[in-house]
Amino acid sequence: MAGKREQNKRRTKLAILEAAVRLFTTKGYDRTSITDLASEAGIGKGTIYSYFRKKSEIFLAFCEEQLEVTKAAIIQTETSPMPLIDRLLAIYHQDFRFIHQNPEFGRLLMRETFFPLDLNLEQSRRLDNRYMALLVPLLQKAQLQGELRRDLELTLVLGHFYGLYTMVVSAWFTGRLLTEEDVLMALHALFEQALQGLAPPRPHQS
Amino acid sequence: MAGKREQNKRRTKLAILEAAVRLFTTKGYDRTSITDLASEAGIGKGTIYSYFRKKSEIFLAFCEEQLEVTKAAIIQTETSPMPLIDRLLAIYHQDFRFIHQNPEFGRLLMRETFFPLDLNLEQSRRLDNRYMALLVPLLQKAQLQGELRRDLELTLVLGHFYGLYTMVVSAWFTGRLLTEEDVLMALHALFEQALQGLAPPRPHQS
DNA sequence: TGGCAAAGTTGACCCTGGTCGATTTTTATC
DNA sequence: GATAAAAATCGACCAGGGTCAACTTTGCCA
Numbered sequence: 001m002a003g004k005r006e007q008n009k010r011r012t013k014l015a016i017l018e019a020a021v022r023l024f025t026t027k028g029y030d031r032t033s034i035t036d037l038a039s040e041a042g043i044g045k046g047t048i049y050s051y052f053r054k055k056s057e058i059f060l061a062f063c064e065e066q067l068e069v070t071k072a073a074i075i076q077t078e079t080s081p082m083p084l085i086d087r088l089l090a091i092y093h094q095d096f097r098f099i100h101q102n103p104e105f106g107r108l109l110m111r112e113t114f115f116p117l118d119l120n121l122e123q124s125r126r127l128d129n130r131y132m133a134l135l136v137p138l139l140q141k142a143q144l145q146g147e148l149r150r151d152l153e154l155t156l157v158l159g160h161f162y163g164l165y166t167m168v169v170s171a172w173f174t175g176r177l178l179t180e181e182d183v184l185m186a187l188h189a190l191f192e193q194a195l196q197g198l199a200p201p202r203p204h205q206s
Numbered sequence: 207m208a209g210k211r212e213q214n215k216r217r218t219k220l221a222i223l224e225a226a227v228r229l230f231t232t233k234g235y236d237r238t239s240i241t242d243l244a245s246e247a248g249i250g251k252g253t254i255y256s257y258f259r260k261k262s263e264i265f266l267a268f269c270e271e272q273l274e275v276t277k278a279a280i281i282q283t284e285t286s287p288m289p290l291i292d293r294l295l296a297i298y299h300q301d302f303r304f305i306h307q308n309p310e311f312g313r314l315l316m317r318e319t320f321f322p323l324d325l326n327l328e329q330s331r332r333l334d335n336r337y338m339a340l341l342v343p344l345l346q347k348a349q350l351q352g353e354l355r356r357d358l359e360l361t362l363v364l365g366h367f368y369g370l371y372t373m374v375v376s377a378w379f380t381g382r383l384l385t386e387e388d389v390l391m392a393l394h395a396l397f398e399q400a401l402q403g404l405a406p407p408r409p410h411q412s
Numbered sequence: 413t414g415g416c417a418a419a420g421t422t423g424a425c426c427c428t429g430g431t432c433g434a435t436t437t438t439t440a441t442c
Numbered sequence: 443g444a445t446a447a448a449a450a451t452c453g454a455c456c457a458g459g460g461t462c463a464a465c466t467t468t469g470c471c472a
Binding site for chain 4 (some may be wrong): 005008033034035045046049053054055
């Protein structure tokens, strides 16, 4: 039997993750204690800590799983022939839907992603590198089609949009934007601004 | 003695805050327990909770105090006659200096400000309403001087810049940007992008 | 197979944030 | 000043995250 040890480890980790899915979605993250998690997974409390360093790490792993759905949805929109702005809006809308439906998870996820407290660096980075991989091709295409300046570094462009999205989500979390509709409108306005520029159009240059 | 009660309350609250300044700056936030705080302030543990609802609230109050310095520095730059982008950069640079020097506080502050967990809503809102009050006049002036489109809602413009700033700070926290210099350069590039627009300049419109 | 080292598991334990009812202090009223 | 209501203080207590030294299982080799 090739590696009983490995096999067990994989099974235990899976059990923890499954327990997490079950308990987090029913009781919420805060209301789920490590002890709960352990007994639901049928293992001892200490064992959990030989698979995850902190509770929040379990949470991130959980989120990664949940986000696969979103990711799939995003990939779908990717091939449709719309103007860049609409594509971006569709994608971020998709993302926001998840947050809107799971505010608790969304909040914690964004907290950890943007201002990570633990040493989740690799993990948190992996999480939004996914976005990079997803969006960069889209931006490249937009460049080719003349919807986007070609002299810009795509990383920065991506950061630009992502920053605006973050700001809007934060505004929703803090109650400055109330409905899903508000969020979308604000996002649209900001993206429009970003594309057209905040400075008045030059009379004609060159 | 007009209101011994009020007097005592004020004194106690001050004592807590002073203890917070002393302990947070020497031991850090996490390493300072509520009990530490209480004994340093010369009061009982429970008393703290009749002045602050959560530990994080003490922290925010502490930050508000620390940020007065930054605020003052910002006000100074406000009257100098530079192009909008340089002014903005100066301001955010100032702000980042605080974060750079106090990463732990900066991180927690931004976490609470953007994705508040407790019911700090009023407090967290107050914190960045300050920025509004500070920056809006600057933007208005820029509008008058033709550096900024006049058809834009200033709230959105402000959100735009703030969002970009946040993104850059987050990139620093997550190790994507390493030095203070990197941060400034990225911020400059993003602001430039925002002003000029991401879309290619229209040949000539209207 | 026997036996031993390494890997993995465990729950008692520690510490901390936050609660709560009992106790003390202040104010108002007579 | 006496007294009662209201406000404020307090620390024992609780629950949860995280640690660790003892213990069990697995893999390996003679």
